[in-house]
Amino acid sequence: MPVLALLLTSAFAYLAGSVNFAIIAFRFKGLNDPRDAFSGNPGVVNVYRQAGPAWASLVLVLDLFKAMAVSIAALCFLEPEQIPLTGLALVAGNRFPCFHQFRGGKGVAGYLGFSIIISPLLAALSAAAWVAVYAVSRIPFIASFFMVGIIAAGMVMACGYNFPAIAGTAATVVLIVYSHQANIRALLAPGPEKANAQS
Numbered sequence: 001m002p003v004l005a006l007l008l009t010s011a012f013a014y015l016a017g018s019v020n021f022a023i024i025a026f027r028f029k030g031l032n033d034p035r036d037a038f039s040g041n042p043g044v045v046n047v048y049r050q051a052g053p054a055w056a057s058l059v060l061v062l063d064l065f066k067a068m069a070v071s072i073a074a075l076c077f078l079e080p081e082q083i084p085l086t087g088l089a090l091v092a093g094n095r096f097p098c099f100h101q102f103r104g105g106k107g108v109a110g111y112l113g114f115s116i117i118i119s120p121l122l123a124a125l126s127a128a129a130w131v132a133v134y135a136v137s138r139i140p141f142i143a144s145f146f147m148v149g150i151i152a153a154g155m156v157m158a159c160g161y162n163f164p165a166i167a168g169t170a171a172t173v174v175l176i177v178y179s180h181q182a183n184i185r186a187l188l189a190p191g192p193e194k195a196n197a198q199s
Contacts, residue, residue, distance in 0.1 A: 002078070002079055002082065005077045005078055005082075006078060006082050006085060006086075008077075009070075009073055009074055009077050009078055009082075009086050009089075010085060010086050010088075010089035011089075012070065012073060013070045013073075013074070013086045013087070013089035013090040013093065014089045014090070014092060014093035014098075015093060015098070016066050016067075016069065016070050016090060016093060017066075017067075017070075017089065017090040017091065017092065017093020017094040017095075017097065017104075017107070017110055018093040018094070018096075018097035018098045018099045018100070018104070019066065019097070019099060020042050020094070020097055020099070020100050020104055020105060021058075021059045021062040021063060021066075022034050022042040022043060022044070022046070022047045022059050022105070023035070023042050023100055025047070025051070025055055025058065025059055026047075026050075026051070029051065029055070031050065031051060034046050034047060034050055034051075035103055037049075037050055038050065039183070041105050041106060042100075042104060042105050043059075043105040043106060043108070043109065044056050044059055044060045044063070044109055045140045047059050060109055063109040063110055063113055064109065064112065064113035064116065065113065066110070066113065067090060067109075067110040067111070067112070067113025067114040067116075068113050068114070068116055068117050070086060070087075070090050070114060071083070071086070071087070071113075071114045071115075071116070071117035071118055072117055073086075074086040074087075074118075075117065075118070080158070080159045080160050080165070081159055081160050081162045081163075081164040081165045082164060082168075083118060083155075083158075083159050083165070083168075084155050084156075084159055084164070084165050084166075084167075084168030084169045084172065085164065085168040086114075086168075087111060087114045087115075087118075087155065087168065087169070087172050088168050088171050088172045088175070090107070090110050090111070090114055091107030091110060091111055091172050091175055091176060092107075092175065094106070094107040094110050095107055095175060095179050105179075106144075106176060106179040106180060107172075107175065107176055107179065108144045108147065108148060108176060111148060111151055111172065111176065112126065112127065112147065112151060115151045115154055115155060118154070118155060118158050118159070119151075119154030119155060119157065119158040121154070122150055122151065122153060122154025122157070123151065123154065125150055125154075126146075126147040126148075126149075126150035126151045126154070127147065129143075129146045129147055129150055130143040130144065130146065130147040131143075133146045133147075139187070141180045141183045141184075142187075144176075144180070145177070145180075148173055148176050148177075149173070152169045152170075152172070152173050155169045155172075156169050
């Protein structure tokens with residue numbers, strides 16, 4: 001049944017998203033919780049700041065492969081227009097992880113990994129856009145917004161221009177932008193607070 005398949009796949013996506021490899025890696029390494037320093041985000045950029053490029057690369061690769069597994073499951077069991085709803089569940093799990101006191105990341109790396117299987121060309125383009133925008137702005141979350149916008153376009157193109165696909169994609173983008181509200185406020189704030197606008 002399509003609805004049952006959507007519920008089960010979305011539950012799998014949420015649980016997969018709730019596994020935060022940054023938090024797990026820091027525990028393994030004997031470091032403090034990555035949510036307790038810098039931006040407070042247990043994501044790749046904050047791992048880079050606290051543990052260096054090797055650990056950040058490891059977390060990124062694990063996040064990408066986890067998300068790719070979710071998208072493969074979605075492709076196997078769902079109708080195309082349902083797939084973006086699974087992406088939403090994945091990002092929601094990353095943002096509100098049941099395994100980590102519902103204090104998670106912002107879902108950008110996961111959404112990139114999810115899109116690699118669904119729309120590989122635009123996923124590659126979105127990653128290139130992140131690098132280019134960050135090179136100019138030096139603000140990670142601004143680069144992430146450009147990347148997420150391109151991913152969203154690829155998701156709708158791949159899954160069909162219909163209401164479920166557009167709604168699931170739009171909700172995912174809104175959730176990711178909402179997760180960056182502190183960054184946005186810091187960027188718009190006058191004076192020294194602008195320095196806190198980090199991903």
